[in-house]
Amino acid sequence: QKEVEQNSGPLSVPEGAIASLNCTYSDRGSQSFFWYRQYSGKSPELIMSIYSNGDKEDGRFTAQLNKASQYVSLLIRDSQPSDSATYLCAVKESSYKLIFGSGTRLLVRP
Amino acid sequence: NAGVTQTPKFRILKIGQSMTLQCAQDMNHNYMYWYRQDPGMGLKLIYYSVGAGITDKGEVPNGYNVSRSTTEDFPLRLELAAPSQTSVYFCASSYSEAYTDTQYFGPGTRLTVL
Numbered sequence: 001q002k003e004v005e006q007n008s009g010p011l012s013v014p015e016g017a018i019a020s021l022n023c024t025y026s027d028r029g030s031q032s033f034f035w036y037r038q039y040s041g042k043s044p045e046l047i048m049s050i051y052s053n054g055d056k057e058d059g060r061f062t063a064q065l066n067k068a069s070q071y072v073s074l075l076i077r078d079s080q081p082s083d084s085a086t087y088l089c090a091v092k093e094s095s096y097k098l099i100f101g102s103g104t105r106l107l108v109r110p
Numbered sequence: 111n112a113g114v115t116q117t118p119k120f121r122i123l124k125i126g127q128s129m130t131l132q133c134a135q136d137m138n139h140n141y142m143y144w145y146r147q148d149p150g151m152g153l154k155l156i157y158y159s160v161g162a163g164i165t166d167k168g169e170v171p172n173g174y175n176v177s178r179s180t181t182e183d184f185p186l187r188l189e190l191a192a193p194s195q196t197s198v199y200f201c202a203s204s205y206s207e208a209y210t211d212t213q214y215f216g217p218g219t220r221l222t223v224l
Contacts, residue, residue: 008150032209033165041213043200051210060210082125096141096160097168100152 001026004091006101014109019076021104022090026070032092033065033072038103039085048074079108111136114216118199122222123191131186131219133201141211142184143168143213144176146197152198159184191223195208 003026013019021035032051036044050056050063050072062075072091076083086103093099117132135142140161145153155168159178173195177189184203186197198220202213 004152032212034212043218046212046214049210049212092209096143096158097155098153098213100154102150102152102177 002091002093002099004099004101006087006089006104009105010103010107010108011104012107012109014030015081019079019083020107021074021076021087021089021106023072023074023101024070025072025089025091027091027093027099028067028070030091030093033063034090034098035061035063035074036088036089036090036100037085038064039103044088045075067100068076076106079106081108081110084108104107113137114201114203114214116199116219118219119217120220123188124224125191125193127191128187128189129191129221130220131184131188131201133184133186133216134182134217135184135201135203135214136182137203137205137214138181139203139214141207141213142178143204144174144184144186145200146170146195147218148197150182151166153214156186157197158188161172162195193196193223195221197221197224214216 035048042045048063064073090098143158144156157176159165201216
């Protein structure tokens with residue numbers, strides 16, 4: 001059974017700090033990795049995707065991938081209270097199937 | 111474009127009742143998916159479809175059925191509802207099987223079975 005593991009949190013950071021969210025996965029052959037943000041009572045919304053080892057930056061968000069360690073992370077710089085949400089890590093198991101982690105709840109304190 | 115739409119938003123069922131959750135997308139996506147999300151959990155794949163007339167089981171298909179007669183629509187049928195089916199149901203779609211392609215989600219249906 002292929003798995004995606006995340007710490008459920010909550011991860012609490014002060015406003016303006018860097019939030020670091022982590023995810024590990026079991027399938028060494030995985031090629032595609034996604035971070036979704038989910039506000040309470042809402043649907044998941046894609047915020048980042050990453051396919052190659054290293055860092056990928058988009059505004060205040062940076063995704064980091066290390067395939068050798070089977071580890072993907074999301075950094076949120078200058079965290080804002082509006083970033084408070086659950087962040088879901090998803091790994092593409094096959095050409096069309098995503099395996100989701102259970103999510104990390106982030107709280108940004110004003 | 112409306113994207114992925116789902117109806118109803120909320121529904122309460124009695125044990126043993128049946129219902130159909132509707133999902134439609136207007137992005138001409140070939141692939142469509144049904145997930146369920148239990149409180150504090152990630153999303154579990156129920157069924158998916160790679161095109162009109164083609165469907166297959168996901169991780170948790172028991173108690174559900176699907177059909178896909180058109181590219182746009184992918185309804186999910188619950189027969190003989192059970193309390194274990196209390197969950198939030200999300201429909202999603204994607205354009206292709208490319209490894210860079212991702213899935214776009216509808217707003218969800220919150221279902222309670224009493």
